[in-house]
Amino acid sequence: VPELLAAALPPGTVRTGVRAVSASTTAVATAEHGEIGCRAVLVATGAHDAAELLPGLRVPAFHPVTVMHHTADRPPLREPALILAAGGRGPVAHTMVASEVDPSRTPPGRVLITSTVLGASAALPAAELDRAVRAQLAAVYGTSTAGWELLATHHDPYAVPAMPAPHDPRRPVRLLSGLYVCGDHRDSSTVQGALASGRRAARAVLSDFGAPPAAGSDTNAGNAGTGSVPVAAA
Template sequence: MDVIVVGAGAAGLACALDAASAGPRVLVLESSDGVGGRMRTDVVDGFRLDRGFQVFNTSYPQVRRRVRLRELRLRPFTPGFVLAGSRGRHRFADPTRRPDLAGDLRPGRLAPLPDTVALGLLAARDLLLPAALLRRGRDVPTARALRAGGISDRTVDAVLRPFLAGVFLEDALETSSRVFHLYWRSMLRGTLCLPSAGIGAVPEQLAAGLPPGALRLDAPVAALTDDGVVLQDGTEVAGRAVVVATGPHEAAGLLPGLAVGPVRAVTTFYHAASRSPLGEPTLLVDSDRRLLNSVVLTEVVPGLSSDGRALVSTSVLGTDAAESEVRARLAELYGVDTAHWEPVAEYRIPVALPAMPAPHPLTRSARVAPGRYVCGDHRATGSVQGALASGARAAREVLADLAGGG
């Protein structure tokens, strides 16, 4: 092979597609029985379950470039979210898209007038400025950037922190402000939605574009060699360039000396209910931060359930949450009896996102040694955009080195 890609997640697939389109012989080696990495969908007891709560953002440049959106049959979430908890229930809606739902944005409900104005100015700035300017902005923790933008600590803690904790998987808001502004911009410009078949439909579509024979599943790589890689079954595969497109810890195991940063963990619980506790496709955010968020996924995509029952997804920071405590909290947030909700599955994900504290590099070179490269969202930003862009960068660097005889 000219190029061996280890891992068939979003980054590895993007790298392989771009490299193969330029002519080199490419082989993707995936250790599991399917493509997608963290972007996979399982079928359990007639329900389609993503491996952890997922949303798909149509505004990402790499998504627009690579994905045939119509084929995914996308179903949108309500633009905004509902805050529920000890402060009551309020709705944070995008007034440009759903003015009929934006009543709680009136001053004195969710936030005082100065904070409402400040948040509107921040949103307008992120929506209208070129992304290149946001990338070059001063990088500080998100909490500090929000204060500098004129939003009071009270409004940050009551409204923004609970929601952003579910975006960044951390509630201290230490995430890079440049990352925050780019994420906020993408949410304002795009539609948050889900494919009708689950998030796994996205990498499956990408993988279908690979040349015949370029993907090998159930092929775990044990080590890199001077000539390529060796699989766990002892099979050796030669390749001029090897791209490691795995998670950060697996990448460090294959590339000794590779520096990897901290990661964020999350647990997602799935429950089946006889009836929907919220009759709309809207994210419910816990204002007291005991949970991250919950959503009735069958209000977004009815086909995720085969028997008409409601499918509820709930996420919690970390990997230690108890299902019984989560279900009890859901009863408080939804205002319904959850005693008879059936636990369907739970996904405890210790490496769900890379931590992105300020200052955070938005992209890094894929080259780590002659003929050795690495890509993934841990080399960019923790998003589908970050993963795809990192894979694209790896392909560019590999192709340049192959053309130069490297």
């Protein structure tokens, strides 16, 4: 998606690897690339980073997520399937044989099993979690996991903004004329929510600049669909 959005812009418009350290309506100060002047700023980071750049912005509570990657001699399943492991029989929420889903993610002939742990279990020590995950995956895949090798464990304590009821999925994205914020913390805690908030923010920028909405952007600014993000102002 980022590449599709960037491809619609003139070459050189998007610069990556540039860390913003402060933002105002007229300029962004960066860590290593000096100050960049502008007519408007849209902060599109996670909630913690957004609050660093925009002091006073609400930072929600977060749910942790841990992702574990195992390898095995043989794929435990020869299908490009995401398996929902709900049912309370272990910490894994969902798992897949990633090398079957996307063979480009592994060297030829290698097997990669990727499993996601949500909630309190995600905070368990890695070795303890690995034992519980293996036991559950043995039942899920119907095979022994004793010989599997743990390749990596990625724990993110701030993975997903919490959405306790009553949740507002349309938090303001326009702070003032020339200063905007988007991201999953302004909408729902998903890629779709992040994109929908980006679309709302882009519309606000266009409106403040007196420009018509980008061609193809529907007038329903809710969460339905993410295919028409107006790239001209994103």
